[in-house]
Amino acid sequence: MHSSQTYKKLVVFTSRFPFPLEKGDKLRAYHQIKELSKHYEVHLICTSEHKVEEKSKTQLDPYCASINVFPIGLIQKIFGSGRKIFTHKPIQVGYFHHLTIQWKVNKLLKEIQPDHIYCQLIRAAEYVKNYHECPKTIDYMDALSKGIERRSLTAKGIRKIIFNKEYKRLLNYENSIFEYFENHTIISQQDKQYIFHKNRDQIAVIPNGVDESFIGQHNNTPKTADIVFIGNMSYPPNVTAAQFIVNEITPLLKKEIKIKIAGSNPAKEVLKLAQENVEITGYVDDIKQAYQSAQIFVAPMFLGTGLQNKLLESMALGVPCITTSLANNALGAKPEKEILIADTADEFAKRIKRLSSNDELRNNIINNGRSFILENYEWSKVTQQLVELIKSS
The missing domain is CATH 3.40.50.2000 (Glycogen Phosphorylase B;)
Structure with missing residues (x-):
């Protein structure tokens, strides 16, 4: 665990715990945290759909000054996704964002007092978008709206209707969330072209790597x-x-x-x-x-x-x-x-x-x-x- 007191405090916020490395967002978060910990005092805050084993936490311990995981239960997932159907926000934002967790995150940010917040994926952005005590970076990672649009082309029936609605909501949300963050990153030049914000040229392309x-x-x-x-x-x-x-x-x-x-x-x-x-x-x-x-x-x-x-x-x-x-x-x-x-x-x-x-x-x-x-x-x-x-x- 990082013991240096000279490092600036960096909160890394993710929608999934970055281990085990079986999904692309986890892999990216894990290796970025590993590298960022050489320059900052990293405080990991994340939500998790699944129980996080202690052996998984030990994989992040050497790189994090603190780790806070907020589990998302089945009822929260259903309620959170369901209530977004009647709003203009994407369903997957509702799936990951819950007020009971938001209150705990607010309290935690007040305690940590970070110098910077690095947030991975727009579905986690709701938790930190209104925190203005320090600069923030959003990692779009990829253009989620484009991925959903491609899936809508081959979907049928009710799935096609849902994907079409979600695509349009994601498109708008990717555009609007831009304003809440000072810095913006994405995984490839190709994905950058699918973020339709007037200042998308400011988005930095930061690809994945190999271990x-x-x-x-x-x-x-x-x-x-x-x-x-x-x-x-x-x-x-x-x-x-x-x-x-x-x-x-x-x-x-x-x-x-x-x-x-x-x-x-x-x-x-x-x-x-x-x-x-x-x-x-x-x-x-x-x-x-x-x-x-x-x-x-x-x-x-x-x-x-x-x-x-x-x-x-x-x-x-x-x-x-x-x-x-x-x-x-x-x-x-x-x-x-x-x-x-x-x-x-x-x-x-x-x-x-x-x-x-x-x-x-x-x-x-x-x-x-x-x-x-x-x-x-x-x-x-x-x-x-x-x-x-x-x-x-």
Whole structure:
């Protein structure tokens, strides 16, 4: 735990506890806190939908002067989401924001007296937007409205109506919440373009990074699969990607190809994909081994927003990647040099066949891809801009 009294006090506010690292927002918060703690006395305040185990808290203890977790119960979730239906605020803001927690947060902020507040995601912004005793930074992370809009295009019935309403509310909320914060950050240039505020040029692009444990790893893991896809397997864009691999790409390849789909909380739609040549692992203890156990990482991401951590990690580990234009727009890797791009099942199948049969191409993509990640996406490097942004306000 940070003991230095010379460091300025930084409150980091998140909507989920940043451990375990099975979701993108947790991963980003954890590594940013780790880096920020080298420059500030960090006080973590967060809400949590699930009980936070003590062993998870011990993972943050070395970086935080204090940790306060406010659980959100089932009744709170239902009531909070339900009452937003009759307002102009997004449902997910109501899901995370509750007056009983707000009172406790107000009391805590009064006690801590922070020099700066760093708030992750707009759904947590309600808790700190009206605190004006210090400067504040909002991390949009990604354009949530755009992600919901994309999901609305494929939704049907009542879900389509709900997604359409939520999209419009998120769009307005992303715009209005801008005014409450001095600094604004986002994960990619692509997402920045979907925040429709007149001063969006002021939003700083601060990408995600890769943990140093992924860098310089020798790929000696036995290859037990031809293709791997990894992610939180209850997240709709990942579910869609897994279905696309098995149902659309695989029929265009030779029958004996082996597919591994790894990641926590697989949805029932994902579990249904399991067959002789398709392994659904669920949560894995060693995610690095899961990446490296396959010849190729395939990520057909057609939904969602932000920068895909899965691409950063697989490229850092020396696993060649094939992904969509949408995903690579945020990443910025050079097609045919550091990554391969495909936007249809036929294109994915062709790229997989090329990588499997062309050793020179494969080695070039591996080596160039790893170099690209090392140069651009180490956590210590990408978080330095955030450190400077907070220091300057």
